[in-house]
Amino acid sequence: MMTARTPGPTVESVMTVSPVVISEDEAIAAVAELLAGYEISGLPVVDSGDRLVGVISQTDLIRLQGAAIPWTGWHGLIVRDLMSWPAQTIEGTATLDDAARRMTATGVHRLIVVDEDQAPVGVISESDLIKEIADACDDC
Amino acid sequence: MTTADGAVTVGSLMSSDPIVVWPDTSVAEVAETLDRAGISGVPVVDWSGYLVGVVSQSDLLRVRATEELWADWSRLSAHHIMSRPVLTVTVGTTIEEAVQLMQSRHVHRLVVVDDDGETPCGVLSATDLVHAMTGRPAES
Numbered sequence: 001m002m003t004a005r006t007p008g009p010t011v012e013s014v015m016t017v018s019p020v021v022i023s024e025d026e027a028i029a030a031v032a033e034l035l036a037g038y039e040i041s042g043l044p045v046v047d048s049g050d051r052l053v054g055v056i057s058q059t060d061l062i063r064l065q066g067a068a069i070p071w072t073g074w075h076g077l078i079v080r081d082l083m084s085w086p087a088q089t090i091e092g093t094a095t096l097d098d099a100a101r102r103m104t105a106t107g108v109h110r111l112i113v114v115d116e117d118q119a120p121v122g123v124i125s126e127s128d129l130i131k132e133i134a135d136a137c138d139d140c
Numbered sequence: 141m142t143t144a145d146g147a148v149t150v151g152s153l154m155s156s157d158p159i160v161v162w163p164d165t166s167v168a169e170v171a172e173t174l175d176r177a178g179i180s181g182v183p184v185v186d187w188s189g190y191l192v193g194v195v196s197q198s199d200l201l202r203v204r205a206t207e208e209l210w211a212d213w214s215r216l217s218a219h220h221i222m223s224r225p226v227l228t229v230t231v232g233t234t235i236e237e238a239v240q241l242m243q244s245r246h247v248h249r250l251v252v253v254d255d256d257g258e259t260p261c262g263v264l265s266a267t268d269l270v271h272a273m274t275g276r277p278a279e280s
Binding site: 029032033035036037039041058059061062063065066096097100101103104105109126127129130131133134136 | 167168171172174175176178180197198200201202204205210213239240242243248266267269270271273274
């Protein structure tokens, strides 16, 4: 049985490596296609130097939908107009307890792991942490 | 499915026959259910099939992030951690109204209830809305 005192896995052991990212200059319509196509709820946004500049998620798209702008009015919008920034990041060596605390404290559903050049190298999402809880149940 | 004036309604985009859990379903089983189904939240129903709450990934993470709860997590059940009262809509609610509700209350899903107002017949999630933006149906 896993307890709070068991040294658990780290963020980099459960994160999605080499995550799908989107350019800040991309059209908003492309976001919905990527989220639906990869069955993810959000993704890192990068600048022309592949550096992390924000995160765009289902919530951002729904905020736009709630603004009652007709779909045709979305065509002029780009990712930078709608993304959340700065992105919440975490070190790959952090524990999953740390990741859970940071997500809960900041109210986000994913954290981004960046390399020394600020390029996104991983994403840890709520789903990754839930899977880890579910897997721990095998030992119950 | 649309209203008389052509507005798209919840019934046309929701996922029908939702997976549900019981108030005494263990937190570990809830995590397994979410993980296996690839969903981010699940309605909680009593033995009459009436809606009594919703458990989301974020509710589970709050347990993980709270040391005293996490130390005792194997004894916790859905009713300990679920959110209530639940925000509900009906199949005839317009998508516009549903989106406004999700936004204003900061939730990622609404439970769709029957005419009795208490029995879940579907869930409308942020994922369903994003899939609709792309014109492709969400996996259920």
